Amino acid sequence: MGAGGRFVYGLYILSVLSVVMGIHVEFQKPEYEVARGDQVTLTCTFQPKKPPSVAVITWSADADDPTEPQIVIGTFYYSTSGTQIDINPAYEGKATMANDVAAGVSSLTFTHVSLQENRVFQCSVQIPGDNDGQLSDTTRLLVLVAPSVPVCRIQGSAEYGHNINLTCKSEEGSPQPTYKWQRFDPSNRPQPFPPKTTESNGVLSLFNVSRETSGYYVCTSTNKIRSASYNMTLSVMPPSMNIGATAGIVGGCVAGGVALLIVVYCCCCRKKKKTPQYEMEEHAAYHDKPPLETEDEDDGKIVVSVVELREESRNQQSGYQDDPSEQYDNHSRHGDGRENRYRHDDRYEDSRRGSSDRLDRYDDGRSRSSDRPDRNDDGRSRSSDRLDRYDDSRSRSNDRLDRYDDSHSRSRDRLDRYEDSRGRSNDRLERYDDNRSRSSDRLDRYDDSRSRSSDRLDRYEGDQDRYDDRRDNYSDRNRYDDRR
Numbered sequence: 001m002g003a004g005g006r007f008v009y010g011l012y013i014l015s016v017l018s019v020v021m022g023i024h025v026e027f028q029k030p031e032y033e034v035a036r037g038d039q040v041t042l043t044c045t046f047q048p049k050k051p052p053s054v055a056v057i058t059w060s061a062d063a064d065d066p067t068e069p070q071i072v073i074g075t076f077y078y079s080t081s082g083t084q085i086d087i088n089p090a091y092e093g094k095a096t097m098a099n100d101v102a103a104g105v106s107s108l109t110f111t112h113v114s115l116q117e118n119r120v121f122q123c124s125v126q127i128p129g130d131n132d133g134q135l136s137d138t139t140r141l142l143v144l145v146a147p148s149v150p151v152c153r154i155q156g157s158a159e160y161g162h163n164i165n166l167t168c169k170s171e172e173g174s175p176q177p178t179y180k181w182q183r184f185d186p187s188n189r190p191q192p193f194p195p196k197t198t199e200s201n202g203v204l205s206l207f208n209v210s211r212e213t214s215g216y217y218v219c220t221s222t223n224k225i226r227s228a229s230y231n232m233t234l235s236v237m238p239p240s241m242n243i244g245a246t247a248g249i250v251g252g253c254v255a256g257g258v259a260l261l262i263v264v265y266c267c268c269c270r271k272k273k274k275t276p277q278y279e280m281e282e283h284a285a286y287h288d289k290p291p292l293e294t295e296d297e298d299d300g301k302i303v304v305s306v307v308e309l310r311e312e313s314r315n316q317q318s319g320y321q322d323d324p325s326e327q328y329d330n331h332s333r334h335g336d337g338r339e340n341r342y343r344h345d346d347r348y349e350d351s352r353r354g355s356s357d358r359l360d361r362y363d364d365g366r367s368r369s370s371d372r373p374d375r376n377d378d379g380r381s382r383s384s385d386r387l388d389r390y391d392d393s394r395s396r397s398n399d400r401l402d403r404y405d406d407s408h409s410r411s412r413d414r415l416d417r418y419e420d421s422r423g424r425s426n427d428r429l430e431r432y433d434d435n436r437s438r439s440s441d442r443l444d445r446y447d448d449s450r451s452r453s454s455d456r457l458d459r460y461e462g463d464q465d466r467y468d469d470r471r472d473n474y475s476d477r478n479r480y481d482d483r484r
Helices: 003-021 243-274 306-321 324-332 334-483
Strands: 023-027 031-035 040-047 054-061 071-079 082-087 095-100 105-110 120-126 136-144 151-155 164-169 178-184 198-200 203-206 215-222 227-234
Touching: 023 120, 031 040, 031 334, 040 120, 040 136, 054 095, 054 105, 071 095, 071 105, 082 095, 105 120, 151 227, 164 178, 164 215, 164 227, 227 334, 243 334
Parallel strands: 023 136, 031 136
Antiparallel strands: 023 040, 040 105, 054 071, 054 120, 071 082, 095 105, 120 136, 151 164, 164 203, 178 215, 198 203, 215 227
């Protein structure tokens, strides 16, 4: 028995049951599968007790929220005076209804299926006076969508001793895809997961991670159409130091270095103070008598004793008086007293000039002593220069490190761009496969339609042959009657 014969036989059984039990509504298939973007037709059959004069056929779908009422897609009103179809404005141009009340068939066709139609549909038939039996039936439309490239993220801090989660989720996919994680080494060889690793619904949990946990991890999203994968690199690093602690350590090191420089400088100054400095020659005897006139040392002036000069002149005078001849001449020649005073004044002036010379030598010695702090300042300046050169060298090292980080970041960017380009190529290949699959489906539907047309033509030719046989039999009967 062909497919057409089984369908007619089923209608016959339904007609018999409907007479006994009432109307019976039923879908041809409990579930329809169709790829996104293709056309699909949902067909329900019904058989009333008797040919109705009035009937109402309603197509509806379950809402996204189970607590909300069903979505009415379209309603067909039938009466002996005419028919009318009301389509929900949201489905105009997208869904069409075809109804044959006499044959007990109603169909709902979607020209371009989307994920919005991935739900349960219901066909209801209402006939006045025929309320017994099964008045409605449901079927599920499963829209097949290949999973999109999954999005993978790291939850937690990838540092030594921490626990982290690797998540994997595809934005699209119908039926709901399943996820599987794999681990590879740099040579693309599969590696086992670390101990205590768990995997559930796309989440890979890693515990007490270390450097050995680093590697390449691949997540694959799969449903009944195809699969999509994403590769990610996990790099587990040592714990990062706190910024405040780092600043405190750097500040402490700088303060310690400054304190060390101060201590060294003070030690150098003490050693230099202990070295013998310039000393004035002792050409004159000094007495315990306090100086009569002094200049304040705090004002940067040199302390000079006037008494010192007077004592020196007295010593010189006493030296001259030790000579008996001179002493005799001084006492005997009173008339020459003025000449002696003049000689005494000359000696006094010579002594005064000698004291001035000693004072100049003292100033020279003090100026040389003043040059020593300058040399200390020069040494300190050279130490500062060395510290500056060290800072410059450290800055250059930091610059080289920054350039290395920039180069590493650019390499990662190039790798990301390569992954994006590879993902786009995979998307184009998937779209090509989808187009090819749709073309194959259309060709299959065309072959099915052509086969059904051939079956109808065969049935028509069989009916015509039977009609010809009946006509021949009828002609033979007429000839027989004519002979009688």
